[in-house]
Amino acid sequence: MVELIPIRLQKTWEIWNVRGVILFSLSLQIVLFLGAPMRKRTGNKLSIMIIWGSYFLADWTASFTIGLITNSRNSSKIIERSDHLLAFWAPFLLLHLGGPDTITAFALEDNELWLRHFFTLIVQVVASFYVFLETLPSNKLWLPTSLIFLAGVIKYTERTRSLYRASWGTFRETMLTEPDPGPEYAKLMEAFSSKKVAGLPTTMSQTVDDDIKAWKSAFYSIQPSDQNKVLDEFEVVKYGYHFFKIFKGLVVDLISHKDRNESRVFFHERTPEDALEVLEVELNFIYEVLYTKFVVMHDLKGYLLRFLSLVSVLVSLGIFFFLDCKHGLDKFDIRVTYTLLLGALSLEAIALFKLMIFSDWTTAFLGKRNTNPTVRAIFKKYLKIRRPRWSPPKGKLSAGTESRITSVLLRRWSESVAGFxxxxxxxxxxxxxxxxxxxxxxxxxxxxxxxxxxxxxxxxxxxxxxxxxxxxxxxASKNSFTKELWKLIFRELLRKSKEADKPENIKMISSxxxxxxxxxxxxxxxxxxxxxxxxxxxxxxxxxxxxxxxxxxxxxxxxxxxxxxxxxxxxxxxxxxxxxxxxxxxxxxxxxxxxxxxxxxxxxxxxxxxxxxxxxxxxxxxxxxxxxxxxxxxxxxxxxxxxxxxxxxxxxxxxxxxxxxxxxxxxxxxxxxxxxxxxxxxxxxxxxxxxxxxxxxxxRPDAHVQQVSRGGQLINLVWLLMAHFGLIEQFVYTAGVGPAKLIVKK
Structure with missing residues (x-):
């Protein structure tokens, strides 16, 4: 019988399949960790395709490798010590399935698959644990294996929680306020009927609610503008985070109305450049909430779990390095193990450093408190480096204009305007x-x-x-985002915002x-x-x-x-x-x-x-x-x-x-x-x-959000700016009355 696949190639695959695929899985994690942030900074098709391919291959490769490890352990050709090493490698796949912090979902629809990831988490944990159990009690690598297993479970749980919190239903649920049944209608009408039966002159009066009246008056009034006040680096991030918390309901078409006047007044007082920077930070927060792990990591529990994960990998590396448990193992297998340990440790350390330092979430947290002057100075220098830059473009035809020239590594969106x-x-x-x-x-x-x-x-x-x-x-062409373009848009919307003094005017302008x-x-x-x-x-x-x-x-x-x-x-x-x-x-x-x-x-x-x-x-x-x-x-x-x-x-x-x-x-x-x-x-x-x-x-809001993960567009910034100026129909209020009162005349 003729072999379609040569015997030598089959033997080579038997020897190198697990080693090759697990190193490939680690490579995909590195590509995603470093490359995923680029998709919000550039609309380049090739970059996005590489990230897309890596994202979908990463999960498949990790699951496939666990299957190979399980199959390899059943082979009689594998010696016992290699069995222990394979059991040590299996939990690394949980780390890989957990994915890097920079990407949890490629598209908005991926968040809806959180239940599938939760089921996969259970299956893969059981599979890895089964491989580990079969090597006991003779496994000398049980302690480092247990530590990597713990780190893997933490990472995959973080990803599943991120997907769950970013799913449409859960995200919308967080926007809903407590139910308000209003006054007790049946009780009030019962009292009204009894007064009528008693022959008392009783009326029902629907009074004007003073709070609502004052609220509307403040919203539609035009405040004096101070256009000379320029925001510093800390204030840009602080206000971006503040308005993100208020207006993130736009994503699910629900808006918190209580602070709408604050937003309108704030943007009336800003220069076009400062307003743009605040909107860019706000857009970046929306991206990170829906497509990364940052939202589940920026609390006390998130910090503790991430620190525990890092320590677990570090201790596992130390045990493997110092203990005499490598005797009799293949030298290449030892190198593969060190590569996995050092790769995992590097990704964890860089992620924690980025989480603690190079993050708008941390900056916003510090901006709300009396921060140590030294810490504040360090952050200010970092934010100054990251702040967007304008520069006069070269060329006679563009004389007098300024374009964005922020480095691609520091942008919060693509900073370009496409054309066709x-x-x-x-x-x-x-x-x-x-x-x-x-x-x-x-x-x-x-x-x-x-x-x-x-x-x-x-x-x-x-x-x-x-x-x-x-x-x-x-x-399609790619044109520079110019300052004169943004000024034209900002001033047009600012002027219309001043004219939006009545609900009917808002409706007319928005349509x-x-x-x-x-x-x-x-x-x-x-x-x-x-x-x-x-x-x-x-x-x-x-x-x-x-x-x-x-x-x-x-x-x-x-x-x-x-x-x-x-x-x-x-x-x-x-x-x-x-x-x-x-x-x-x-x-x-x-x-x-x-x-x-x-x-x-x-x-x-x-x-x-x-x-x-x-x-x-x-x-x-x-x-x-x-x-x-x-x-x-x-x-x-x-x-x-x-x-x-x-x-x-x-x-x-x-x-x-x-x-x-x-x-x-x-x-x-x-x-x-x-x-x-x-x-x-x-x-x-x-x-x-x-x-x-x-x-x-x-x-549609979901279409805006999808585009944010593909480099962002000018239309996304205009969407947010219109919301902040109160030029959307959700801000049209006709209600101006409070609850009814029962009045009994003497």
Missing amino acids: NLITYCLKDLPKKSNECCLGISKTTTHLLHSIRRYCRKVVVDRLGAKDFLDELKY ARGAYVLGELMDDPLMVTADYETVYETLKKDYIENVTYDESLLLWHIATELCYGREDSDPETVAQKVAKYRRLSKLLSDYMLYLLVMKSAMMSAVAGIGQIRYRDTCAEAKRFFRYKELEPNKVNDACENLLAVNTDVKPVHVKGDKSKSVLFDACMLAKELQKLEEKKWKVISKVWVEMLSYASNHC
Whole structure:
């Protein structure tokens, strides 16, 4: 009989299977420990894929290795002393199953599997303990084995508790207040009836609750602002933690209302830069609560268990090193054991050091107390190193702007703004023209090659579902997060927050997607002339109010690109203020389309048939560019050709409504915007901010939280900022009355 696997290879596997796989398991733990924090700091696809692969392989490898150890012990080829060593290795797999502190869940859904992990914990503990029991009483390594077993149980229990506390139901349960049954209705009505029967003049009066009235008055009042007060490093973390405790209910769509006025007043008094830093810290706390072990470790019990785990590993290493229990063991097996012990000790020591020192939780804890001046000075230096940095970017076209340049190891999110441009994509996605004359290839052969390439892409790439992934890698851009962009967003929301003095105003602002800001501009004498008033009305009615959000977004994206592409971008020929709004409009336009196309899960609540509309628009654009024989890098020519199309008749009257393409409707919008001359860029930028605000407010909370674990997005910061400014519908209060009182007149 022919052996499919050579005998030598089989023997090699029998000898090295346990050793190789357990070292591989340790390697995965190191990769996760060092690499997992990177996923909140970068949106890089390759980094996230490596972490994803390591995360799923880690559990499988650890469980598989325990099975190999159990099987190897039943082999007659294993001598007794090796039996003892294998029993010593088994508890290390519990340490590995417990995972590093930096990651407990890869996605939000993993937290819901806490019960499965709890069951796995029981099974693996029983399996490891069974392997250990079979070696007694002759096992000289029983003490170090017991200590590693204790450390492994602690680590895996920590992970299971973290998953349980971050699960949707448990997390939501912690947000709920004590039930309030209100006044005793039956008892009050019984008294009311008895007074009526007795013939006494009795009425029921529902009085105004003074506390509620004062609460509402304070919330809707505008406090004087002190914009010169700058937060130091400790205050940034302290306030970030404070508002995280208050607003973490946003994650499960439950908000604590008692401190809403404090948040609103605080952010009214902050500079845009300080407000951004506080929001970044708050976002980091949300990430760590849902995806790491930090929440279960930052209490007295957590510190004690972690210290016990570290001491157990350290003592086990000392016993193995000093006691004469290694005689007769294979030298390589001894090296493997030392590698496991030193690896476990290093990971435990670094984790404890990071837990005690390099943690926002520890900083927030110290910020609430009178800390020793020396300790505070040490932490201040560390926080100063970690504090985000701005720097003027290089390049003539970006003159006057500042971008984030924080080191990737110190960031709390990706600090970048992604972009995706429809016209650029359609031009680059056209079939490349070949030089048939130079290559000696006929047009028929070239066409055949193009057909084969398109067919392979459709069959292989599209059917595997990899088209969107590859398009994002190839066509999505990564732009710097600029200070002027954040200032524009912050000041727009700050101004609207001051206008949110009534519940109906909050509802109007939170649901606005461009029309509200256009209405404000129509009331601004500096922005409106007799000629402009009609244009504003057209923009508001035809391109925002009477179309769906996804259609409006596509219309304004293409129109922004058409206006941008045909203008000179040299700062010397464009007024500085106009150039700023022009840059920001382009940045926000590309970012919003990126969210619609590449992050459709985030935009699902507002996108409607956005994907269908986008695909139809791309198809029409590609057909038009092929007809005009445009080159992939000729974006300005594409814009000029599109604007040159006669749009006197609306496209729907020519094509019908079967196709959802908005390409030439966007050309009509661009021509309307051109009528505003240099004022158009201010209008466009403000409309984009309002569209971004609408999307952030109507995106599902779990979608925001998912994105936090993949580098974070600008839309996540806007979501938190709107909550702090009170611009979300959960803060609309109509209640202003207290409990009823029974009044008996004399």
